[in-house]
Amino acid sequence: MATKKQTTETQNFSKYIRGFWILFLGGVLSIVLIFLLASWGVFGDMPDHTVLENPKTNLASEIISSDGQTLGKFYFNDNRTPVSYDELPQDLIDALIATEDVRFHSHSGIDARGTLRAALTLGGGGGASTISQQLAKQLFHGEGSRNIIERVLQKVKEWIIAIRLERQYTKEEIIAQYFNIYDFLNNADGIRSASRIYFGKEPNMLNLKESAMLVGMFKNSALYNPRRNPEGVKNRRNVVLAQMEKYDYINERERDSLQQTALDIDYSPESHREGIATYFRGYLDGFMKEWIKDNPKPDGTKYNLYNDGLKIYTTIDSRMQQYAEDAVQQHMSRLQKEFFHQNTPDRNPTAPFLDLRKGEIDTLMLRFMKQSERWRHMRYDLKIPSEDVEKSFYKPTEMTVFKWENGKPSEFDTIMKPIDSIRYYKSFLRTGMMSMDPATGHVKAWVGGINYRHFQYDMVKQGKRQVGSTFKPFVYATAIDQLHLSPCDEFPDTPFCIEKNKYGNPEDWCPKNSGNDYGGIRTLKNALANSVNTVTARLMDKVGPQTVIDLVRKLGVESDIPPVPSIALGTPDLSVYEMVGAYATFANKGVYTKPVMVTSITDKNNTVLYQFTPETHDVLSDETAYVTVKLLEGVTQGGSGTRLRGRGADAYRADYREIITGYPYEFTNPIAGKTGTTQNQSDGWFMGMVPNLVTGVWVGGDERSVHFKTITYGQGAAMALPIWGVYMKSCYADEDLNISTGEFEAPIELSINVDCSLLSSDVSPDDDPDTPDDLNGF
Structure with a gap:
């Protein structure tokens, strides 16, 4: 029989056991309850x-090249x-x-x-x-x-x-x-x-x-x-x-x-200002914002370019884009070195400007100040009075500025007055380059400047400059189309005037050849190869300015062009984008194909949201287009583009050969092209074509008063042509690109004679530099 003490101890032990299990089960139930309450969202929202x-995550929109490479992305915070x-x-x-x-x-x-x-x-x-x-x-x-x-x-x-x-x-x-x-x-x-x-x-x-x-x-x-x-x-x-x-x-x-x-x-x-195809990406940003505005989601909301993970498939070929950027860097770094050499304070007290008086430069500098981001921020965001903002431009400031170093874009930290930094940046030569397949309109390369981080203005589509002699083929094409002229037809290279009041001229227009040099009789092929102004003026007189403008409009040019005879020598301001699209029509047998940059857009689930539709229309007969191409081939056979063939390498000084990067180029295949140089050497152009690739290059200062003093370095053949040459050498070296080395295809029926080899007047001239166009007049 158990004692009272034993009974008490047993009861106490049982109580402890019950307490333990109550605490244990209570703890388990509490944990279970906490998990249940949490899963029900009591402690905060839970994902269903x-x-x-x-799951909601921000996805960058991706820009994809035609060869499947990522060119860049659009994003705010999440790349x-x-x-x-x-x-x-x-x-x-x-x-x-x-x-x-x-x-x-x-x-x-x-x-x-x-x-x-x-x-x-x-x-x-x-x-x-x-x-x-x-x-x-x-x-x-x-x-x-x-x-x-x-x-x-x-x-x-x-x-x-x-x-x-x-x-x-x-x-x-x-x-x-x-x-x-x-x-x-x-x-x-x-x-x-x-x-x-x-x-x-x-x-x-x-x-x-x-x-x-x-x-x-x-x-x-x-x-x-x-x-x-x-x-x-x-x-x-x-x-x-x-x-x-x-x-x-x-x-x-x-x-x-x-x-x-x-x-x-x-x-x-990977940032918006670094990497490959930065200028193209800048253009694409605007393109996409316009597309988003006009193409809402099925629920009516707008796509977000920076968060919705769109995929933008483009025509840019990453290899060709890289070759284009490399060519620009190689040539522009050398050309800039020469420009700095010629524009030291001793050689040019008004550097980098030429042909301007001090008062004119002061007016320009004030305008540049007011156009700057610094002025906008201080004057309009901070509400600082204009006179105080202007004073701030004359106070030394820490800044990071651009420079060329070993042929590549670079930067250095310095202390400089903002007004001096404006003058410094104005001294840099700029460029624009675009390359396109003439049959499809697919843009393969787009270089809008020398460095997007420091020079964001795009000189492919946004900027427009005088085109010089690169406009002359439009006059020749109009004459061939209207008058059925042949490259072998002969015209006198003698002084010529279009009289007052004809075509709206307020006075006689009498363009001169460079150096007042006249050559008797020339074929059209010879005249275009050597940018002879008088022969071009004679053609303009035969067809009239408005007829030329009508053709140019059909070639995709939308910029304003006044109906005056002087446009024959390249007075209009056009973009590289317009010029490449227009020239491509000649290579595409007279059919204009609007340049294409985006082929399709998909959402993050690869659902197609946009598919491009080609825009084409007939402009010229295939015969007229082919005859124009044969005229342009003459430029690289016996004119200012002859250096593409590698002839005459010893005729140039060593320092000059260094500037025209890649020379001699030694191309042996058919090339149609045209150089252009505007008055005072402010703009240098080269338009180059092979059957499946048309490329345009412009080089010049941000201001027309920033230019080389002489034609030696300031001509299109020295400023722009070398970029084309280096680029094409790289493209040809990459056999996977299949860039054509063959002849331009002739039409089945060709009634116009294009073989001028038997004519005595079609003698190839000396390999002189491209002559600047006389832009005096209207």
């Missing part, structure tokens, strides 16, 4: 099935372009699992072993967040709070979301999402941007050590920033490699070998 299926799991290299995946979640494939969102270990060691044994939990945090609730209660509740929500993600997606999809969502800094949002920015390659090209470095950044990208903390990043990369060796993804020898290597960063920033 629809949101989990389509993110998602990739699929299949586009990730196995080394990258192995590095992630070994470092972040070694039991990833065996749990369902929460790693019980890891969580228990973290709880028992109070986090001393490492964190317990799975990849799914980290993805949940990245997607839906961000960083945790410092408040312990809020941190616990956020962790609960994170667990719930992780489990839901595991139910919603496959393991592979979770890994891909995690790589796509992470911010690797320096505009490297997601693995694709990170791979391109830090290593200059697509993710599937990453090697083992590159993969390890990027995975190491998951620890804390702000701390492990390759640009600011390369040593720390290397140490963290080596930790990842050690984890991979620990879990048998690599062997000990591989680990030791790779840990000794440098990071080998190839930093390639």
Whole structure:
């Protein structure tokens, strides 16, 4: 029989047992209740099935070249372009699992072993967040709070979301999402941007050590920033490699070998002002905004160019674009060096301006000040009085300015008065270049200037300058079309006037040849090859200015052109874009094809939103177009474009041959082209054509008073033609481009004689520089 004491002890023990189970079950129920309440959204919104299926992330719109390369992106804060799991290299995946979640494939969102270990060691044994939990945090609730209660509740929500993600997606999809969502800094949002920015390659090209470095950044990208903390990043990369060796993804020898290597960063920033095809991307920004305005989503809302992940497929060929940019850099850096040499304060006290008095320069400089961003900001944003804003231009200021260095764009930090920086920037020569397939209208290359970061005005489509002798083929084509003239027809090269009141002339117009040089009788082929003004004036007198303008309008030129005879010598201001489209009509057998830059646009799900429709119309007969092309071939056979053939290399001084980059070019295939040089050498042009590629180049100062003093360096054949030559040599060297080396196709029926070889008057002149056009008159 139990004693009273024993009974009491038994009752007390039972009470403790009941208390323990009540506390235990209460704790379990409390935890269950917390999870239930969290899943019901009591502690804050939780993503439902629809949101989990389509998590909201900002996606950059991608600009894709015709050869499948990314030219650039449009984005505000998130430079993110998602990739699929299949586009990730196995080394990258192995590095992630070994470092972040070694039991990833065996749990369902929460790693019980890891969580228990973290709880028992109070986090001393490492964190317990799975990849799914980290993805949940990245997607839906961000960083945790410092408040312990809020941190616990956020962790609960994170667990719930992780489990839901595991139910919603496959393991592979979770890994891909995690790589796509992470911010690797320096505009490297997601693995694709990170791979391109830090290593200059697509993710599937990453090697083992590159993969390890990027995975190491998951620890804390702000701390492990390759640009600011390369040593720390290397140490963290080596930790990842050690984890991979620990879990048998690599062997000990591989680990030791790779840990000794440098990071080998190839930093390639992706910004709106850097990278390839920057001027084209600037044009495309405007194109897309107009398209978005006129093409709403099915629900009536507008697409967001910077967040909706559009894909814009363009006609630009990334290889040809790179060749064009390289050609511009090679030539313009050399040409600029010569320009600076000729415009030192000793040689030109008004440098960089020529032919201007001090008062005229002061007026110009004040206008430049008022056009500057500095003036706009201080005067209109800060409401500073004009006189104080003007004074600020004469106070030394820290700034970063542009320079050419070793043939490449560069920058340097300096202290300079803003007024001096304006004069400094005005001294740089600019350029515009566009290359197009005449049959399809596809624009293959677009270079709007020497450096988009410092010179953003686009000289392909936005800027317009006098075209000089490159306008003359329009006069010749009109005469051939209207009068059925032949390249072999002869005209006197003697002084000629179109009298007062004819075609609206207020006085007689009597253009002169350069140097008052006249040559008796010339064929049309010879006259165009040598830019003979008098013969062009005679043709203009026969057909009239309005007839020429009517043709030019059909060739796609929309700029204003006054109906006066002097347009024959190139007085109109036209864009490179207009000129290339017009010349392409000659190469395309008389059919004008409007230049095309965008072929299609898709949304983030690859649904086609836009498909371009070619715009073409007949302008000239195929015979007239072909005869005009044969005339233009004469320019490279016996005129100012002869240097493309490589003849006469010894006739030029060594310093001059250096300036005309790439000379001698030694092209042997048929080339139709035309140089152009305007009065005072303010503008240099070259239009060059082969059967499947038409390219136009302009070079000049920002102001017409910024120019070379003499024709030697200031002619189109020295300023613009070398860019075409270097570009085409690169294009021909790349056999995959299939740039034509053959003849222009002749029409089936050709009634006009184009073979002038038997005519005594068709003697090739000396290989003189291109003569400037006499623009005196109207």
